[in-house]
Amino acid sequence: MTPTAILLLWAAFISPVTLKAESEADLDRLISENNTSLTSEKTGDTDLLKKFKIFGFVETSNHFSIPATGSINDYKIIKAEARGQLDLQYRTGSFFTRATLDAYFYPETTGSDDNSNSSGVYHQVGRLEAREVYAGFGKNLQFKIGKQLFTWGSADAFNVTNYLDQPDLRELFLRDRDDKNRGVLALSIKYLIGDYALEAAFLPIHSPAQAPLGFWELSPSAPAFNVEINHPSSAAASLKNSAASVRFGGTAGFIDFHASYFTGYNHDLMYESAISGTSFSERLIELTPYFDRRHTFGIDLAGSLNSFSFRGEVAFSLNMPALYKQDETTLAQIYQYWELAPNQSKDIDTIMTELAGGGAVFPSGPEKEKHISYVVGADYNFRGSNGLILIEWIQGYYLDHGNRYDSPLFDSILLVRIEDKFFNEQFSAEAGTMIRPIQKKPGASAFCEAGWDFKNGFTLNLGGYIFFGNGDELFESLKDKDMLYFKARYLIN
């Protein structure tokens, strides 16, 4: 048991002492004694008006892969992580600053498993990350500079109008919902006009989506070729690779709305494929994350009616990067060329030139096409405010020649999630599915989680994911990655 787990278990059982210390009798005495001091400036400082706030949590998070054999001896530890987060906020007058820092620790283990680093688990090293670090000033006109989260968009699970935040896909779906994005270096301005706001942001450098790593690294397949994924690197830090965005919105009646414009590099995970190798035995398809500039206009809405809440986003890009699909005919032709002369050493460009001379047609480089993507979602509260059914759908398509191009990673996915709480909100349960009904190649995942809240800041969660692939780009590469997880967290206030 890791030291973190021991600390967390101690917190779960010791912390009820805190509750007893502030019982009804204690509080009766406190409010009776505090009469004369209530009008002083100091005691009037509520949490909302405090100049300095500090809070965070410590957590242990552990993932285990479920082997296809079903034998307990074949379970693998995918992640054994201790994490601490510290959120520091300071505000005085019009000046404010915030730093949210995450520290990750992994136990030292030995082993020589494939795809593992020296710690024996998958690509995890102790590190300190800043989720947000910024300073700002202003009230109705606010300036903010530093690493900051924007959290634009109204949908819950998928956002097509959150152009700015850096998606963190290192653990794909197993990332906490709170952690699916990380802040980006930016200068932002927000001007509040009544119940509306005009915002603008400038991002001097490109922060690409953090792609799935280690165990979660996607393993797409191609007929008779090896496939290798290169990890993303950002575009060069220069002003020509910067991004900018403006947004106007607010609340009108029972609808919250925003209209936005973005110019910069797309955050969607798109992979450009290139066939490489000089001989039959070295045949390889390399997938390299591809980024390019786009101009995008977006709208998002949210509203509620009785127990229903609904939300939607749409993003229209004038020049969305479009990558040709690596079609099977192309691969088959190259494979056949090599198969006939397996020992011949020729680079792929030469091979393709020869084949083109014989009438073969190969797709050319990236294009730019008009593209539209949207998210629609709704949720319904039942059993008071504890029960929730959430449904959300994301889809995108190129308006012209759509069949030629690859789709972004998260596309054409239907999410259905049910969650509820019982026993005075101590026990929480959620279950759901993600389905990708793409024509003949549907993929899906099913997930569930149960949690216990000790009501003293300590929570335990246990859950699992099962994946069903059928040749689609996403779930097919996850179908042997069913897994269980266990998480314990203690809040620090």
Added chain:
Amino acid sequence: MKKSILLITFTILSIAALPAFSLTGRGIMKKNKRLTEASTCTQSNVLLIMKGNFKEKKEYSAVSKKYGSRTRTRINFTFPSRIGFLVWDMPGRDSRQWLKLTSGRVRKISSSDKDNPWMNSHFYNQDIGSRDIDDFTYSLLGEKMYEGKKYFQIKSVKIKGTRVYDKSIILVDKQNFLIHRIKFFEKGRHTKTLTLEKYQKIQGIWTPRKAVMSRSDGRGRSIMYTKTIRYRSPVADSSLKLEGF
């Protein structure tokens, strides 16, 4: 002459005594409202929830500001979890509510289900937030002696917006017009009682430091303690706007 003097004297005395006898339920509630109203209020509270053997403590702070008949409130829970609420109350209409998640995302939430428990307590969603006097009718039922003190007994029925309770019976202190107790009725039955205790005069405003909502069957209660409170402090409008949330 003598008769005229007597008549005039009687009339003058009657007029002097008139306010006491002409008080209506609404008039009493207006007097109460004037005692307890402030343009802004910032406070930190503790909510104790007791249901049988289950006990829970929650801490939160709240900032509210009046804009005419409308009120905007921002609530930050600090223990055991950190979530924020923004509530806009409008007279005669359901309130608008947003929830700020720990990820920073702001989520519009359904403001219906006024009869649902607020934060798992015995307070309903409707019990939290401002009450506009014009959303209710008030009928003075008479006077009542309770624990050695005299109270006005007023029946209140909601006529605008979502109605959770059939009626409420309010006990208002006859001397100082402070609300002592409210009995809530649902489907003809008395289900809950709100008792306001430990009144203290803070910045000239009488403030109950303890509010106890208890089930009439004795099976549980929730207590809201006001630990600190400050009235009329400057509250930035930006902090009560959706875009500033």
